Amino acid sequence: MAVLERWDEVAGERRPVMVPTAPTVVPITSAALTPASGWIDYGGNYAAPMVYRQGDVIFIEGLLKRESTTTWTAATAYNLTTVPVGFRATQAKLLLAVYTGSSSNAALAWARMTVNETGGVYAYSAVDVSWSVGGWISIDAVIRAVP
Amino acid sequence: MATLKYRSNGWQPWGTQQPAIILPTLTCAITPATNFTDFGSTYTSPRAARHGEAVFIEGLLRCTGAFSSTAGQSVTVATIVNPSMRPAADVILHCLAYTGSYRWGRLTVTAADGLIRFVCPDALSWVANYYVSIEGAYRGAPLGVGWFSSGGA
Numbered sequence: 001m002a003v004l005e006r007w008d009e010v011a012g013e014r015r016p017v018m019v020p021t022a023p024t025v026v027p028i029t030s031a032a033l034t035p036a037s038g039w040i041d042y043g044g045n046y047a048a049p050m051v052y053r054q055g056d057v058i059f060i061e062g063l064l065k066r067e068s069t070t071t072w073t074a075a076t077a078y079n080l081t082t083v084p085v086g087f088r089a090t091q092a093k094l095l096l097a098v099y100t101g102s103s104s105n106a107a108l109a110w111a112r113m114t115v116n117e118t119g120g121v122y123a124y125s126a127v128d129v130s131w132s133v134g135g136w137i138s139i140d141a142v143i144r145a146v147p
Numbered sequence: 148m149a150t151l152k153y154r155s156n157g158w159q160p161w162g163t164q165q166p167a168i169i170l171p172t173l174t175c176a177i178t179p180a181t182n183f184t185d186f187g188s189t190y191t192s193p194r195a196a197r198h199g200e201a202v203f204i205e206g207l208l209r210c211t212g213a214f215s216s217t218a219g220q221s222v223t224v225a226t227i228v229n230p231s232m233r234p235a236a237d238v239i240l241h242c243l244a245y246t247g248s249y250r251w252g253r254l255t256v257t258a259a260d261g262l263i264r265f266v267c268p269d270a271l272s273w274v275a276n277y278y279v280s281i282e283g284a285y286r287g288a289p290l291g292v293g294w295f296s297s298g299g300a
Contacts, residue, residue, distance in 0.1 A: 143282070
């Protein structure tokens with residue numbers, strides 16, 4: 001945080017001069033995310049399931065693809081992955097996720113995505129979903145770690 | 148390292164260097180509007196946090212009483228009191244809410260007054276414990292004296 005360190009004279013008027021402390025170099029750390037059962041990394045040019053942390057900012061990345069058929073019931077929690085210790089926020093976040101159950105963009109939809117304080121990443125669809133092989137859901141999100 | 152100088156329009160860069168991103172983050176509370184309060188429990192409390200030019204808003208707001216909103220109606224859910232945490236220009240974000248079922252809508256954050264408003268394409272009947280999530284990020288307003296001097300409203 002910047003601190004007041006000195007004063008300056010401007011046309012005879014005394015004004016404070018703000019001198020910030022040197023910027024802090026904050027390293028980025030990362031960890032792989034393991035997709036939950038039934039999900040795999042989509043691959044291609046899409047981000048692999050990973051989590052990054054720089055200071056208080058956490059980047060969750062990944063496009064998960066269904067490798068088997070399944071059905072979701074609306075408003076029910078389905079685990080997608082788990083964020084490891086060191087990359088978790090101290091409070092739960094309610095976010096939005098984009099998905100398509102059929103791999104077709106014509107079936108694009110949104111779901112609630114919760115990233116909770118114990119690392120669980122869960123999706124809750126607004127409607128029942130019949131997942132086909134190749135359906136996908138994005139877990140991309142940027143959140144803050146601490147209050 | 149960069150130096151800021153106090154001028155008639157607040158703290159401004161001095162010399163050729165631009166101000167570096169200053170850590171740690173500045174945070175301040177976001178005030179829930181009438182009919183809403185902090186959801187509590189393990190969920191994120193309503194607050195704004197600034198990392199350099201980027202501002203994060205976060206929180207889960209719980210409805211405190213019954214009211215209705217028509218399709219497309221703008222419902223004020225909170226206010227960002229600290230001007231340094233408001234956007235550089237009005238922004239529209241995606242928004243998740245729950246009113247008996249999950250709802251998608253837009254979240255508008257206005258630069259002039261810091262109001263956070265939810266607009267849903269559906270008519271909604273709100274009752275206690277329904278909720279709206281105000282998670283998002285945008286480019287913050289130009290830094291002013293308040294950024295350095297107050298630490299948040």
